[in-house]
Amino acid sequence: MALLNINNLRIEFPSRHGTVVAVDDVSLNVQPGEVLGVVGESGAGKSTIGNAVIGLLEPPGEMTEGHVLLKSEQIDTLSLEEKRKIRGRRIGMIFQDPLTSLDPLQTVEQQLVETIDLHLKLGEAKSQERAVDLLRQVGIPEPELRIKNYPHQFSGGMRQRVVIALALCAEPEVIIADEPTTALDVSIQAQILELMRRLCKDKQVGMLIITHDMGVIADITDRVAVMYHGKLVEEGTTEKILGNPDHPYTQSLISAVPRPDVRLRRFPMVNYIEEEGERTKDLDLSTHWLGQARDFDAVEGPLLSLKNLVMTFVTKPAFLKRNRIMFNAVDDVSFDINQGEVFGLVGESGSGKSTVARMVCSLYTPAAGEVNFAGTDLTKIKSQNELDYYRRQMQMIFQDPFSSLNGRMKVLDIVAEPIRFHKLASSNQEVEQIVMDLLDHVGLGAQAAVRFPHEFSGGQRQRISIARALATRPRFLICDEPTSALDVSIQAQVLNLLKDLQEELGLTMLFISHDLPVIRQMCDRVGVMKMGKLVEVSATEDLFENPKAAYTKELLDLMPRLDKLSHEGLELEDA
């Protein structure tokens, strides 16, 4: 008998529009010392399983069929009080966002001692000792001192360690980790996964790890269960699922994972979930509006050339200038982007990637340095008209598709706004026709124009963002983490679309991402940033095969190894 058994679980969410079956006939088991991964895209019902096991289903969700057994003892039928006693004591849980998982008004010690004393009844002094010991186990330096700190005094990775310590308070037999590293940088992710794996083996804890990230799966799990629309579609060893999946959904999911090892021309067969946008008509770019007025001022040399760019923020304001503490978010960064090239900028959070992007499109004014676009230094431009002229030529696509579109405007108006502002079309009918063609061109279909953003999924919204960016007929696109909020299959579709558009329109792109495999698939050359400085610039394949800077090597080492992925049927990029 396994440590944790989930048998024929069915969870329903009754609503006014009928019952939604979030989990349908799912059976799983976890052995002691084993890490079972549950993978699937958003809405697949994977988190609901975790919540059901621990007895914390969000109302009105309810378990209508199935059992949960912990060491052969049925726990789903226990009273509320009995279930509460199991939580934390026998089943520990780790959540996604370490920044919000801890009570901000209590010290780490208060939270640890409260939990330890509750479950183990050790008394104040013994609990404190154990708390310090736990922090040491999860790798927090100077635990005796740090334990007196409040959560905000820890960095994201350290906070996730505290969260893990809290989950380990009473030595639970099973740990459920719901996206434990999604909010963390890749270097921190590697450390946290290593820590979890070690704890799991040392203490013979069974772990259920819920994630959408194939990298995490490849790194830490022994077995994988793949969920799709509430159903378990496939289960097997990690090697089998990654290398030779049987079910078409798993195959499609695996093929959409950006590969760190080889560069593909396109992502194959990614439209299992959301139909990849079909264009209903082909635009003849030589005659269509979108293809016209592309005769920009000819540039000799690079299209964009950054010279010794510096951006400073005040981190501690003070009345006297000398008391202020300044922070160089971007420190002496110089690089060129050639016409028609996709330039990647990679680095961990806080490395200054997005700040560079914002300076390029004049959202921030650099403290020093030059932003030369098509031969003109944008930082020297004084008149708004002249700035608009250059801004029309460069557009930005943001990370969060939910907050970057105005929810009160129809898609038609969202996409038409730049056309109207820059007066790029002569009549309203023409504007509407252009918008419909654009929406069709990004694979949404012209009928999307009359709807509001909230009617679309994340991937579709990102297509709207792309259509909006194309609406000024730009020559230069800045994509700031354009797919990091999206599911992997949707990400593959959006990346395919960006690749197609880039080729078709000869766009130049600055592509910012923290995700190295995505960078490898998208970019011609890459710059690596660390703490505001540019540590290396190389051609993409050189960077991956033959990194020069020590930091680049470190990043590449930390990248989840997806060696187990199958190589069948891939369409490799011509060298």
Added chain:
Amino acid sequence: MIAFIFKRLLQSVVVMLTVALIAFAMFRFVGDPVNNMVGQDTTDTERAQLAESLGLNDPFIVQFGRFAFNAMRGDFGISYKYRRPVSELILERLSATLELSFVSAVLALVVGIPLGVYTALRSKGIISKGIMVLSLMGVSLPTFLIGILLILLFGVVLRWLPTFGRGDVVDIYGWWTTGFLTVSGLKSLILPSITLAIFQLTLIMRLVRAEMLEVLRTDFVKFARARGLPDRAVHFKHALKNTLVPVITITGLQLGALIAFAIITESVFQWPGMGLLFIQAVADVDIPIMAAYLVLIAFFFVVINMVVDILYYAVDPRLRADAAV
């Protein structure tokens, strides 16, 4: 921390000077001070002399400086109507207003917070829904109407409680009069303090409820439950404390509003406080009293706000900024 307090103090001074300027402007632009002080048969020469001796011919900035300096010492001149120093008149009535406001504030907090917590925790219950409907009435009914209805019911129909004045008061320290020590004083407090408290009470309750519902949805509450903490600890140790952080600000502001807007309640119940004095002063164009009242209320607001800011600082460790490691 010290820099923070210093900055707030500096801002407070600017606010006080601005209010003083407005108060001072009333002397200049609302009626003629000389006319207010002399009779019909005063000659022009005498008027000119009086104006000179009052310093009305000095440059504006000198006059304002004098006003601000005197105000700082608590000297707001002499009331046109009562012919007594304004500071004396206000001091006599200050205790009445402060006692009323204090009782109302305590009432609003002691009833408002628990009701807010209850309605948040049992948000689907019948009782909660009933409370929410009643609270809507509390927010929307005007104060004077509530006062009059209470007088009608408890004063006129049931004849349980007095409907005007403070009852018997006891002097302490010579200038502070209190109604807390006599039965009639306490009885007199009941209706006006309830009237004044009802709006604040419902506001605090709705605020606590909304904040609490918000906090109950946060990840750290979910994580606390997942660690097996009992509901009592989750609700009162983690959720309530986080709820109260933003509530402190609003409550502080409302306390200032209680003192300032006691005017209406004081008029309805003929409560001998500053508000009533102010209303009468408006009717009589008694500018020194109006000016003093304005400055005093502004002063209360500034002090309360400052206390709230410092309290905020003490309660929320995140504001004591230090970098994450």
